[in-house]
Amino acid sequence: MKLSHCDICPDGIEDWIILATSKPINSGYEYMAIDKDIFSSSKFRSTIEAYCRAVGWKIINIDNKCAILRFDMKSGSTQTVFIVNYDSTLEFSCPTGLKFNSVDDIPHRLSTLLLIKNTEYKIGFWAIEKISDKQVFSIVHNAEITLIDVNYFCLVVFQLIQECDKLEQIIESLI
Numbered sequence: 001m002k003l004s005h006c007d008i009c010p011d012g013i014e015d016w017i018i019l020a021t022s023k024p025i026n027s028g029y030e031y032m033a034i035d036k037d038i039f040s041s042s043k044f045r046s047t048i049e050a051y052c053r054a055v056g057w058k059i060i061n062i063d064n065k066c067a068i069l070r071f072d073m074k075s076g077s078t079q080t081v082f083i084v085n086y087d088s089t090l091e092f093s094c095p096t097g098l099k100f101n102s103v104d105d106i107p108h109r110l111s112t113l114l115l116i117k118n119t120e121y122k123i124g125f126w127a128i129e130k131i132s133d134k135q136v137f138s139i140v141h142n143a144e145i146t147l148i149d150v151n152y153f154c155l156v157v158f159q160l161i162q163e164c165d166k167l168e169q170i171i172e173s174l175i
Contacts, residue, residue, distance in 0.1 A: 044085045051150045057157075071161050075169050079161040090148060092124075092141045094160040096168055099134040106135055114167075123159040139163050 048067045052059050060080075061068040067083040084091045100106045106128065114126035114137065124141045131138075139160050143152070 048083060051153050054150055055154055069157065073161065073165045075165055077165055077168060079164050081157050081160060088145055089142050090145055092143070092156050092160055093129065093138050094140075094164040095129065095131060095136045095138040096164055096171075098137040098168075098171065099131075100136075101134065103128070103135055110137075121159075121163075123156055124163060137167070139167075 045062050045064050045067070048062060049059065052069065057069055057071075059067055060070050065085050069081045069083070071079045071081070073079055079094055082091075082093045082095075084093070098110075111128070118125045124139045127138055127140045129136050129138045129140075141156050141160060143156065
């Protein structure tokens with residue numbers, strides 16, 4: 001944080017210093033967590049649009065609470081990512097084509113395997129979401145807004161679509 005004038009610091013001191021370290025805060029050489037205001041309901045839309053524009057992604061639908069992105073995969077399938085703004089958290093969700101009428105119809109062996117797979121991930125986890133009255137396997141990631149910049153945003157979306165596509169391709173090969 002650069003100061004033009006500080007009543008406490010001696011003249012010539014331009015950076016605030018964190019106690020117990022000699023690194024200046026925001027010296028211009030490192031990224032810092034984003035101000036939460038960048039994803040406030042009024043800025044959610046413009047921030048998502050800016051991030052997608054920066055990396056060349058097309059937004060299918062967007063408002064102040066939710067954005068929908070679609071990706072054509074090398075496998076020939078299309079993956080959809082929903083990004084929902086919940087106060088201080090963004091939820092990223094990529095549903096699979098695995099849909100069941102009720103929880104009782106879900107193959108429990110598959111659920112168990114996906115729960116085990118969750119332990120391998122740093123980004124994303126498998127969940128069952130209710131979408132249009134169906135129980136749907138989705139890979140989801142929740143992130144505090146203050147942690148998200150364009151690089152993290154891309155990393156999360158890329159990881160989710162890759163894992164979702166991988167699961168669908170495995171299931172398709174078994175059928």
